[in-house]
Amino acid sequence: SQQGEEDPQALSIQEGENATMNCSYKTSINNLQWYRQNSGRGLVHLILIRSNEREKHSGRLRVTLDTSKKSSSLLITASRAADTASYFCATHSGYSTLTFGKGTMLLVSP
C-alpha cells in the first residue's frame, strides 16, 4: 500500500506561475523525499527533508513538512515548460525502504 499520497493527481499551469503539490502520509517518518520523473524516464531526486526540519529550499523548490498533520508540500516557483513532469513524494520510516506515492502530473504550458 502507498504511504504517501500526492494531491492533486494532475496540475496544469502557465509558465511563470507557481505550482504547489501536496503529500500526505500515514505513519511517522525519518525523512521525506521528492522526486521528479520525466515521461517514461527514471526518477530524479529533488530534495530531502528530515522529520525534525520544517522547511527546506533548493533553487526554485521549497518543501515544507508538518509532522503533526503528516503532510508535506512542494512548491515550484516561476515554473518553466521544462518543469513538466510527474512529481513523487517518498517516505522513509524506521529501517524500511522508501515508499512512493502515485505522483502528481504537472503540465506547464508556454
Place this chain on the structure above:
Amino acid sequence: DSGVTQTPKHLITATGQRVTLRCSPRSGDLSVYWYQQSLDQGLQFLIQYYNGEERAKGNILERFSAQQFPDLHSELNLSSLELGDSALYFCASSADLWTAGEQYFGPGTRLTVT
C-alpha cells in the same frame, strides 16, 4: 545522468517466457533496489540488495527473483510472465544500507508481455 545503467531499454516477449533485466549501480554504491512501475499500481518496491546480500523485500512475486554479483551489478529475473507483468522496471542505487538518503535511478527497462 544518474550513473545507474540498465539494459535492455525495451523488451517485448510472450506470456510464459522468462527474461533477465540487468542493472549496474553508480560507482561506489553498494545498495541496489528494484522497482516496478505500472499505471494501476504506481511505483512498487520489489527488492533490495546490499553488497551481494538480500536486505529487504517488498511486493515481489515468487515468479521474480534477483541477485547481486561480486562486481555489484544486479539482475532481476522474471519468469512465467503474465500480461500483468508489463511495466517499467527501475533499478536504483545508493551508498548506504538503510536507504535513509537519496536513491539514484536508472533509465528503466520497459517490459511488454504479449
